[in-house]
Amino acid sequence: MGNGTSIGRVRGLGSARHGAQHWLVQRYTAIGNLLAGLYLLFSLVGLGEFTHKALHAWLSKPLPAVMVALFVVSTFWHARLGLQVLAEDYVHEEGNKFAVKALLNLFAFAGAAFGLLCVVRIALGA
Numbered sequence: 001m002g003n004g005t006s007i008g009r010v011r012g013l014g015s016a017r018h019g020a021q022h023w024l025v026q027r028y029t030a031i032g033n034l035l036a037g038l039y040l041l042f043s044l045v046g047l048g049e050f051t052h053k054a055l056h057a058w059l060s061k062p063l064p065a066v067m068v069a070l071f072v073v074s075t076f077w078h079a080r081l082g083l084q085v086l087a088e089d090y091v092h093e094e095g096n097k098f099a100v101k102a103l104l105n106l107f108a109f110a111g112a113a114f115g116l117l118c119v120v121r122i123a124l125g126a
Contacts, residue, residue, distance in 0.1 A: 022081065029078035036071040040064075056122060065123035072115035080108035 044050075047058055058064055083104050091097040 022085070026078060026081045029074050029081065032074040033071065033078055036067055036074060039067050040071060043067075059119070059122045060125065062123070065119055069116055069119045072119065073112050076108045076112035076115070080104060 043058075043064060047054060059068065084101060087097060087100045087104060091100050
């Protein structure tokens with residue numbers, strides 16, 4: 001473990017142990033998006049008619065409302081994770097990187113909150 005060898009100079013400079021978790025969470029949200037999307041697809045195909053009244057009545061039921069809410073949250077989370085990697089890889093100045101990641105988090109949170117608000121309003125009969 002001397003400092004004179006190549007291996008000695010790089011020891012302790014390895015992974016910060018956050019990349020694997022980020023990668024796994026992105027895969028988990030992708031699986032969640034797939035499962036929720038398939039449920040919603042088959043549920044809507046089984047609905048038959050696609051009028052505003054029929055879709056409103058369908059979304060007023062608890063299971064479809066919960067699945068749409070989970071789909072909204074999972075989709076925005078997945079998009080945030082993917083775009084965060086792009087920002088980290090292609091924005092090189094630290095100040096700009098911080099600003100891009102802050103805006104990304106703001107837009108992801110705002111989009112998910114708006115989607116959830118819409119689902120809750122329909123599900124609760126507003």
